[in-house]
Amino acid sequence: MFDNTTKPEALVSKTSKISTRNVQVYYGETHAIKDVNVEIEDKTVTAFIGPSGCGKSTFLRCINRMNDTIESCRVKGDIRIDGEDIYDPKVDPVQLRAKVGMVFQKPNPFPKSIYDNVAYGPRIHGLSRNKAELDGIVERALRRAAIWNEVKDRLQAPGTGLSGGQQQRLCIARAVATEPEVLLMDEPCSALDPIATAQVEELIDELRQQYSVVIVTHSMQQAARVSQRTAFFHLGHLVEFGDTDRIFTSPEDPRTESYITGRIG
Amino acid sequence: MTDTRHMSLLVRDTRTARRNRAETRFRIYGLAAIAIGLTMLVILLVTIVGRGSGAFQQTYLSVPVTLIEAKLDKNGNRDPADLKKVTTFGYGPLLRSAFEQMVDDGTIRTDLPAKKIAGIVSDGAEAQVRDAVLADPSLIGQTVTFEFLASGRVDGYLKGRVSRESIANDKNISAEQLDIVDQLRTAGLLEKRFNLAFITGADASDARPEAAGMGVSMVGSLFMMLVVLVLALPIGVAASIYLEEFAPKNWITDIIEVNISNLAAVPSIVFGILGLAVFINYMHLPNSAPLVGGLVLTLMTLPTIIISTRASLKSVPPSIRDAALGVGASKMQSVFHHVLPLAAPGILTGTIIGLAQALGETAPLLLIGMVGFIASNGPDSLGEGLLSPNSAMPAQIYEWAKRADPAFYERAWGGIIILLVFLITMNAVAVLLRRRFERRW
Numbered sequence: 001m002f003d004n005t006t007k008p009e010a011l012v013s014k015t016s017k018i019s020t021r022n023v024q025v026y027y028g029e030t031h032a033i034k035d036v037n038v039e040i041e042d043k044t045v046t047a048f049i050g051p052s053g054c055g056k057s058t059f060l061r062c063i064n065r066m067n068d069t070i071e072s073c074r075v076k077g078d079i080r081i082d083g084e085d086i087y088d089p090k091v092d093p094v095q096l097r098a099k100v101g102m103v104f105q106k107p108n109p110f111p112k113s114i115y116d117n118v119a120y121g122p123r124i125h126g127l128s129r130n131k132a133e134l135d136g137i138v139e140r141a142l143r144r145a146a147i148w149n150e151v152k153d154r155l156q157a158p159g160t161g162l163s164g165g166q167q168q169r170l171c172i173a174r175a176v177a178t179e180p181e182v183l184l185m186d187e188p189c190s191a192l193d194p195i196a197t198a199q200v201e202e203l204i205d206e207l208r209q210q211y212s213v214v215i216v217t218h219s220m221q222q223a224a225r226v227s228q229r230t231a232f233f234h235l236g237h238l239v240e241f242g243d244t245d246r247i248f249t250s251p252e253d254p255r256t257e258s259y260i261t262g263r264i265g
Numbered sequence: 266m267t268d269t270r271h272m273s274l275l276v277r278d279t280r281t282a283r284r285n286r287a288e289t290r291f292r293i294y295g296l297a298a299i300a301i302g303l304t305m306l307v308i309l310l311v312t313i314v315g316r317g318s319g320a321f322q323q324t325y326l327s328v329p330v331t332l333i334e335a336k337l338d339k340n341g342n343r344d345p346a347d348l349k350k351v352t353t354f355g356y357g358p359l360l361r362s363a364f365e366q367m368v369d370d371g372t373i374r375t376d377l378p379a380k381k382i383a384g385i386v387s388d389g390a391e392a393q394v395r396d397a398v399l400a401d402p403s404l405i406g407q408t409v410t411f412e413f414l415a416s417g418r419v420d421g422y423l424k425g426r427v428s429r430e431s432i433a434n435d436k437n438i439s440a441e442q443l444d445i446v447d448q449l450r451t452a453g454l455l456e457k458r459f460n461l462a463f464i465t466g467a468d469a470s471d472a473r474p475e476a477a478g479m480g481v482s483m484v485g486s487l488f489m490m491l492v493v494l495v496l497a498l499p500i501g502v503a504a505s506i507y508l509e510e511f512a513p514k515n516w517i518t519d520i521i522e523v524n525i526s527n528l529a530a531v532p533s534i535v536f537g538i539l540g541l542a543v544f545i546n547y548m549h550l551p552n553s554a555p556l557v558g559g560l561v562l563t564l565m566t567l568p569t570i571i572i573s574t575r576a577s578l579k580s581v582p583p584s585i586r587d588a589a590l591g592v593g594a595s596k597m598q599s600v601f602h603h604v605l606p607l608a609a610p611g612i613l614t615g616t617i618i619g620l621a622q623a624l625g626e627t628a629p630l631l632l633i634g635m636v637g638f639i640a641s642n643g644p645d646s647l648g649e650g651l652l653s654p655n656s657a658m659p660a661q662i663y664e665w666a667k668r669a670d671p672a673f674y675e676r677a678w679g680g681i682i683i684l685l686v687f688l689i690t691m692n693a694v695a696v697l698l699r700r701r702f703e704r705r706w
Contacts, residue, residue: 066590071514098593108584110603120602121592171588178592 017042017182017212018063023077025058025067032058034236036077040182040229045204045213047227047244049220051259054233056216060184063214064100065093081182098125101180105187107167109159109174114151117159117170118142121178137177145173146203165196172203176211183207185215189222201226220260224248232256313681320679323460323475324415324423326386326449330363330394331408343402356391357383373448377441385442387414387475415455417474417672419446423457426671463679468638468661474672477665479680484644485555485635485655486624492559492651493566493623498616500563501570508571509578510600529568536565537629545633553634553654561633562623569622573615577608610702617695621688627659636660658684 018040025033033055040046048056058067065086067073079086086096098121109117118138121127128134138155142148147169151162159170168188175183185204189197204226207213217223223230224244231241232253240247240256251257272278277285334341336359337351361379368375368382375382383390390413397411398404414420418438421427423446432438449455466478512518540561544550550557581604589599630636635657644650656664658680666677 064591066587069586069590094593094595097591102587102591104584104587104591106584108582108588110585110588111607120589120594124592124594124598124602174588174592 015042016040017081018214019080021078021080023059023062023075023079025055025062025076026074027070028072032236033062036238038231038238038241040212040214042212043208043210044229045208045215045227046229046231047223048214048216048231048233049218049223049259050233050239052218055236056231056233057186059233060186060214060216063182063184064097064102066097066102068093098178099180100182100184101175101178103168103171103175103183103185103188106191107164107171109162109167109170111158111160113156114142114159114162114170115155118173118177121174125178127178141173141177142170144176144207145169146199146206147173163196165192165199168192168196168200169203172200172207176207181211183211183213185213187216187218190218197222220248232259234259313678313685316675317678317680317682319424319426320463320676320682321460322424322457323463324420324455324457325412326415326419326455327410327412328360328363328367328386328454329408329410330359331366332394332398332405333359333362334406337398337405338402343405345399345402348399348402351395353391353395356394359394360386360390372452372454373445375441375445377439377445381439381442382445384438385416385419385446387416388473389414389469389476414475415446417670419443419455420457420475421672422446423450423455424675426675463676464683468656468664470638471668471670471673474668474670474676477673477676479658479661479683482656482658482661483683484650485558486657488555488644488650488655489559489562489657490620490624492556493562493620494616496559496563497566497570497619501567501616502574502612504567505571505574505578506600506605509575510604511596525568525571529572532628533565533626534628534632536561537632539564540629541632551652551654553656554652555635555655555657556651557633558630558635558655558657559651561629562626565626565629566619566623569619570612570616573618574608574612577611577615578604580611581607610699613702614695614699617691617698621691621695624691625659625684625688627657627663630657630660631663636664638664658687 016039018038020036020038023033023036024031036059048060050056061067062075062079063081063086067075075087081096081100085091110120112120115138118141119134122134122137128137139148139152142151147166150166151157151170159167162170168191172183172188188204189200192200201222204213204215208228215223215226227244229242230244230247232239232247232251232255234255240251240253247256248260251260336355338344338348340347360383364373364382365379367373368379373382390411393413394411397409415423416438418427418432418435419442422438422443427435427438429440429443432440432443446455462476462480463478464483465480466476467481468478469476508518508521540557544557544560545552550560585603585607586599589603590596594602627636635655644653662677662680662684665673665680668674
């Protein structure tokens with residue numbers, strides 16, 4: 001099912017950031033992810049689409065080992081970032097998560113000040129030597145998340161007091177503040193209104209300059225708008241993976257076609 | 266079957282009417298239940314205040330006592346060692362002559378002998394004079410006006426507990442003595458006043474209910490609460506954090522969880538006998554010591570603290586944990602930086618309520634000997650406070666309630682008021698803390 005037929009030249013030259021081989025995920029007895037092979041490129045937005053319960057979020061959470069916190073969850077197969085197996089026993093998931101940032105479905109700022117929300121990651125990873133440096137990191141992260149102008153005068157105000165869209169951008173700022181190489185986004189706009197969604201989408205496009213972004217979304221329009229590569233999941237299988245334009249215009253698999261035309265899902 | 270489709274909305278059908286009646290009945294039951302509860306509460310409070318408030322007032326009698334040098338310091342050199350040789354008993358004659366003096370100058374008109382007149386003051390009066398003299402020997406030779414506690418019967422007479430009819434068979438007081446009391450009262454020498462000594466003082470012997478106070482047992486309770494707080498809070502919170510955040514979920518943790526809930530329901534007297542067996546008989550910790558009481562109450566409070574702490578940890582949304590883990594915090598960092606601060610108000614509330622429970626607990630203390638007559642003054646050091654025998658507030662109340670003299674009965678009610686004030690204060694603090702620090706997310 002793995003599509004590698006029609007890669008445009010521009011994408012071929014890009015290096016593969018994350019590559020997975022035969023990934024299986026089990027929740028207890030349930031086989032949630034079956035044989036997923038995927039190559040995620042650097043400085044690209046990759047969208048995971050598919051009906052609810054198809055395993056796209058589960059697969060996303062494998063990439064920074066957030067599934068470790070779920071007791072019944074077992075992951076088999078090979079997931080490599082820059083050629084390193086992230087499920088190697090020598091890998092500390094804490095170190096991995098500093099490298100692979102994550103933005104969650106529901107905005108979840110810490111009930112602390114805006115400043116402390118962004119500064120938390122750099123603080124625990126020791127990224128700054130003094131207050132001035134930390135201030136710089138916070139400002140850069142907030143600017144990159146396109147929220148600096150809205151909050152620069154109230155950095156000490158609680159992050160939970162912001163609007164939904166602002167909270168989500170704050171969470172993105174928090175994620176980019178630790179200088180990750182990969183940014184995972186699990187339906188980042190599902191709790192946002194259309195205006196906030198547009199802002200976050202614009203932001204995702206900018207983040208592509210520096211990061212490899214993987215986004216799970218329920219909205220096919222969103223996948224079409226923000227991503228360069230799209231993976232379609234169905235019942236735990238990766239059905240089709242390829243350039244977004246091609247997936248949406250000439251899908252190869254009948255299931256993909258049914259989904260994007262609205263017949264299943 | 267009736268055809269409901271054509272019924273008018275203005276006419277109520279039987280089903281609706283029945284449902285409405287059922288609802289009305291239920292509302293009435295609910296209101297009745299609340300009314301019964303409130304009535305009971307009011308009866309309880311009125312009874313406690315009505316019976317106990319007397320303990321906060323005490324009858325005092327001012328008597329000018331001439332401290333005759335010939336009796337107190339024969340050598341006249343004010344040597345403290347010599348002064349101490351005069352026992353409390355030796356001060357009796359001074360007191361009696363003070364009353365004779367009052368008869369002579371007409372303050373008291375009676376045929377009773379001085380010894381009988383002196384019966385209206387507390388048995389502790391001589392000791393009070395002696396203490397004053399030892400503290401300040403320069404008083405010797407002067408006439409000093411002392412404020413003596415009136416005896417328990419006289420106090421009861423002023424409070425309406427003792428009447429001329431009720432003393433017909435009472436050997437402790439006679440009608441003539443009550444005449445004297447009336448005379449002194451008219452003269453303004455004998456009156457009821459606020460009695461701080463009830464709150465700060467020590468317990469007193471059976472013969473002197475007028476002198477008994479809660480102070481010492483309050484100190485005992487304080488030391489026990491200190492032990493409970495220092496042990497139960499860290500142990501309870503650590504256990505909860507481990508169980509809630511770190512422990513794998515399997516049958517072992519399930520068993521532990523069930524047993525913690527069971528422990529919370531174990532009768533407190535079981536903890537008492539456990540404390541007796543383990544802390545006193547096996548570990549040979551001192552009897553009646555607040556340390557042992559505190560340890561027993563710690564065992565009792567731990568399940569309460571663990572249960573409330575786990576509940577507050579559970580109430581922290583998982584998204585906060587995800588957020589912390591997502592930026593690369595370790596499990597422990599996510600717990601201590603984010604989850605614990607959010608759970609803190611709930612933990613504090615649970616701890617305070619656990620402490621309040623422990624403060625009011627009597628049964629286990631009876632078994633480890635923290636009940637009985639303790640008349641010591643405040644301890645000099647923390648160690649002494651923890652290890653020297655003491656009582657606790659509820660045990661003191663129990664002790665008074667079982668004594669024969671009705672004057673102690675009044676003090677038991679008074680003690681309950683003090684205990685309730687502590688409990689209400691602690692619960693109010695718990696509510697305020699929760700209000701103050703409750704976070705929304």
